[in-house]
Amino acid sequence: MPAPYFVSEQRLDFAEPLALRGGAQLAEYSLAFETYGSLNAERSNAVLICHALNASHHVAGVYRDAPDRIGWWDNMVGPGKPVDTERFFVIGVNNLGSCFGSTGPTSINPATGRPYGAEFPVVTVEDWVDAQARLADRMGIERFAAVMGGSLGGMQALAWSMRYPERVAHCVVIASTPKLSAQNIAFNDVARQAILSDPDFHGGNYGAQGVVPRRGLRVARMIGHITYLSDDDMAAKFGRALRAGSLQYGFGADFEIESYLRYQGDKFSEYFDANTYLLITKALDYFDPAGEFEGHLARALEPTRAGFLVISFTTDWRFAPERSREIVRALLDLKRQVSYAEIDAPHGHDAFLLEDPRYHRAVRTYFGRIDLDGGRRT
């Protein structure tokens, strides 16, 4: 068994206002982040990992004072892992609006001296990327060997390649999509409605009332969770297995799948901030780079200069392989260097977080070929 990989949380404060896409601005903000491995002398081996809905900057390893808190992509990032921290200097950063350390709705609004709550402005994928770029500036990283993410994290990687083409040598987009479908937006909106209509939500200022809209968060998470798993995987894991061996003829949990989802919802509602949930789902809904080019994704991707690795999973019905293929086709139209792997995995959208040998081999091989001298793939 390898020795624990200890990491520690870092934080940087930014005093320069950040203009947001929605018209508002953040006068000042902090970003929580973690780093793994060492930046080389040429500063050419930095990899930025962008997180999805409910994750954070804690990508890999554990904390000395919390050895059970394993990073959310620990199977992917670390010494000898597909994104090998013995070769790469990896950065995990928490997004603005989150509840895990970077400035968000639970932070103090310097203008009022009270937590932002509902006053925290709507942030977009592009705003996150701009904030991350400032973090890179501060860390002296002019160009990333790779920017990488799954799901919403993949959208950020894609946005990086378009907004800062000279700063991204490789862009790794996993289980993602160039935009949400009507059905994706519908699921997000039902989840939001569960939160917004919880009487404990108080228009987003529940903090001031000393309450938390737990019921809404719980339902929101249950809905989300269904969309992360595949029908087949749920059937294989839970099927129609009963909790008590027989039907109860009441409204308790008869089936294992019910108690599993309720448990997931309960757990989530204890640690996740409701305003953050609203903000992050809106960022998902709003992302649509082709929208500014009458739906032409290739035109949106025209500024990119990176090499691309795009990966999708066959049973992912949230962001199905066809959505990744759209990205690949647009990049091929532009004659960009692009590798695409469609992994036949049973685990639905969540597959991007799991250890699948073929998936990990694809990432390992791609990163192994990244040339750190020129920052380009050999």
Add this chain to the structure above:
Amino acid sequence: MPAPYFVSEQRLDFAEPLALRGGAQLAEYSLAFETYGSLNAERSNAVLICHALNASHHVAGVYRDAPDRIGWWDNMVGPGKPVDTERFFVIGVNNLGSCFGSTGPTSINPATGRPYGAEFPVVTVEDWVDAQARLADRMGIERFAAVMGGSLGGMQALAWSMRYPERVAHCVVIASTPKLSAQNIAFNDVARQAILSDPDFHGGNYGAQGVVPRRGLRVARMIGHITYLSDDDMAAKFGRALRAGSLQYGFGADFEIESYLRYQGDKFSEYFDANTYLLITKALDYFDPAGEFEGHLARALEPTRAGFLVISFTTDWRFAPERSREIVRALLDLKRQVSYAEIDAPHGHDAFLLEDPRYHRAVRTYFGRIDLDGGRRT
């Protein structure tokens, strides 16, 4: 334009107690129903239509005093329609536990003199079928030319063919399934949790408090509605169309799909009873005739004597074609007479309610060949 087809609601009271599958019994109950066409002298042309989650006995036609209230399957049932009321005597019946006329949670519990509310017992598909059989007894119908339903209604038709094999000449099962999957149950449970956790639910006795758990019902309906439509159909109808032409950077409805779903949820929460919603989703979850035979559907279907018409729709992801094919395969194993149509329609689960020429032709042809002399198909 054809003359309006006027119908009127009927009601029969039953004093004999009905023993329910869950162990409880209903001491007395009423069933609301409607009939279309005339019962022939041989009483051989009766067709029973079973309804799905939020429908009722009002299958076809309109009321004289409410000419806008068109029956939910009016495109299927009526003079000259696929189920032709000039040839068949069609009965629509409201299920026990409903809020549309048959005894349910909003009815007075004779034991207490107050509405049942949370005290209404959990009812199953089999209980509904038993109650419907008593209605048939009372109407002097020994054997149905056909029992027919879509979705949950298809489960009832299937249950009829197994419980009362000699009373069903033909069984028509549309957009249905022999059992819910883990994912189906998961969606139902999230909807139930939205209702159960609404502070206005009061453990099901909201009626006594003079309130209605509207927020929960609204979210429940929004979730359900997403599963009734196909991803493609939603994309075609709504896509990413914006309500106001531009993003609003707030938590109002930016996209058309959001306001559509919110509207559907609002409307539903105004007329549907929350306890009924809980009961009907549990009936869906519990239905699993093969469960009593170690999962062998053919063994469960062994008692059947009917001819079968099974229909599914390619884009139905709630009850996908594969679920209908399971039924067909089991019936073929038993050497039952079975016709199967898989309709390539874009409208998801809701397709069973819509007018599709190929779908309607399949039903029309099947019913046209039903021999009313012997009650068997020629």
